Amino acid sequence: MKILFDNCTAPVMASTLDGFIGSFGHRAFHMKDVPGFPNGRHSSDLEWIDYLRAQSEIWVFVSDDGRILKNRAERAALRGAKLHGFVLAAAYERTPLHQVAATIVWKWPEIERVTELIAPPSMHEIPIGKSVKLRSLPL
Template sequence: MRVLFDNCTAPVWASTLHGFISLSGHAASHIKDVKGLPKGRHSADIDWINHLRKSPEGWIFISGDGRILKNAAERAALRSAGLHGFILAPAYQKTPMHQVAATLVWKWPEILQVTELLAAPSMHEIPIGKNTKLRQLLF
């Protein structure tokens, strides 16, 4: 499983999660480090969604911007790409970076379980509380 962190997330979160999940054969990358995107880190959401759709590897994404679900073209691209997506709850914007990184590592088993149990496409919100379950989003 590969995890893409989009531009609405800090690169250090991808690095931190990668350090944890790489031991079990998974990988996490920030969009700035993904090869083959038409405009690199400045690629539009639809461009990176299509890039992940065409990739032979299994991808999920984590975004800090819930507006991706409000744009009709992006919602359609997400559905057709068959991706599992995870949106950080708004509370993450005011949370110190080290606490966000710790929460992402804490939530990884639950994120992985969702991807194994549910057929893609699916969308979930990652809450800030460590003892709060992921919340399924309709899109």
């Protein structure tokens, strides 16, 4: 499985998670490090969604922008791409980066379990609290 961190997330988030999940055979990338996007790091949400849809590997994405669920075209593209998506809760905006990275690593087993048990497409919110479960979001 490959995990994409979009432009609304810090690149260090992808490299931190990649270091952790690499031993499980998974990879994490920030958008700036994925070759093949039509406009590189500046690809629109619709462009990177379409790119991931066309790939043979299983892709999951993480975003810090909940607005992706408010745009009708992007929601339709996400449903059509059959991706698992995870959106960081709004409280992450006021949280130091090292704590955000630690929480995502802490939540990794739950994120992985969701992608195994639920058929895509799906969207979940990653809550700020370590003891709080992922919250399913309407797609």
